[in-house]
Amino acid sequence: MPTIAEVLATAQLPGDEARRDAQLLLCRALEKPRTHLLAWPEAPVPENSLRRFEAWLQRRREGEPIAYILGEREFWSLTLNVTPATLIPRADTERLVEVALAQALAGDARILDLGTGSGAIALALASERPHWQITAVDVSEAALQVARSNGLRLALPQVRWLQGSWFEPVGAEQFHLIASNPPYIADDDPHLQAGDLPREPRAALVAADRGLEDLRLLVNASPAHLFAGGVLLLEHGYEQASAVRGMLEARGFGQVQSWHDLGGHERVSGGVWTEGEVTCP
Ligand SMILES: C[S@@+](CC[C@H](N)C(=O)[O-])C[C@H]1O[C@@H](n2cnc3c(N)ncnc32)[C@H](O)[C@@H]1O
Structure with a gap:
């Protein structure tokens, strides 16, 4: 199983926020907070999380906003659900x-x-x-x-x-x-x-x-x-x-x-x- 650090190092994404985007997708695929990625770079990424992460990575490469892939965006102190029918706050x-x-x-x-x-x-x-x-x-x-x-x-x-x-x-x-x-x-x-x-x-x-x-x-x-x-x-x-x-x-x-x-x-x-x-x- 590849580690968190290896998976992030090979995730190719476009844009200025590529690293942050990959982290956001991986922590959601692992169902862990973002601090987990930073604290445990040597931890293995299980097969099912890896598959989910790669599917989301592909959608992101095709231009889909992170907020629509994850279905949410932070605004003020709130986590808001968003869909392609809504502007991303x-x-x-x-x-x-x-x-x-x-x-x-x-x-x-x-x-x-x-x-x-x-x-x-x-x-x-x-x-x-x-x-x-x-x-x-x-x-x-x-x-x-x-x-x-x-x-x-x-x-x-x-x-x-x-x-x-x-x-x-x-x-x-x-x-x-x-x-x-x-x-x-x-x-x-x-x-x-x-x-x-x-x-x-x-x-x-x-x-x-x-x-x-x-x-x-x-x-x-x-x-x-x-x-x-x-x-x-x-x-x-x-x-x-x-x-x-x-x-x-x-x-x-x-x-x-x-x-x-x-x-x-x-x-x-x-x-x-x-x-x-x-x-x-
Ligand atoms: C720039 S978005 C702002 C969305 C939200 N307030 C935000 O800040 O994330 C503009 C919003 O105005 C809505 N809108 C556009 N024309 C409208 C109209 N004639 N009457 C009411 N809402 C309208 C759109 O559907 C959209 O949700």
Whole structure:
């Protein structure tokens, strides 16, 4: 039987994360934590684990994202199940969660997560603020099924899951905070051919008008669904912050600002709705 060190040394994978990917697949094939690989490099890899590992390695070589092979991805402090119907939650989106948690909101505030995918934002917020009343919307019923089952498995049943396009399923309801990581990539952006993106749902990634169409729709429609003093927070691409701030200011939001991610890029923008009257965009 080959040892853990030998198996990892011969695992050929493409990409910058090749070593980490091989470790993740092997520890899952062995049903052991990653520390086991580091602590016991001389341990033998049993035949059944080796077969499973090699089958997954082949899928990875063919371009399937690790998160879809394993069926899960870590986000915030949670392990979320993911499928090819859901975007793979990104660490970038944890910045949006941090900014949302930093808002001074009541213990029972009403929160809306638009385009919830696997439920990442809604469930991270629910895990930190158990009494917030959180509603999560997605147009994809398949994604919503994954999100709903994540909520049940993580014992966070307080999130209300609604299927439909953006604000349509919430009628005239109002919220204290609206958060969204909508599709924002331009359809000719070369990044769509790189990394995991080619295998992720296009409807979760791409928006018209150089990626700005859904962001604009959300900025324009949000005031009708925000209480006075309510906050809108939007994740966007690293070159879109000034466009999004411009949209927020033009719509009448106050305290408009952007927040940086760990790489120093402005990736979240938002503002406060202070007007009493809601005018149609
Ligand atoms: C970039 S993904 C974000 C998923 C998740 N919030 C996350 O951060 O991992 C965008 C999500 O918006 C959803 N979406 C796209 N168009 C929508 C629409 N018209 N109404 C509601 N959700 C929509 C997609 O199905 C997808 O789940």
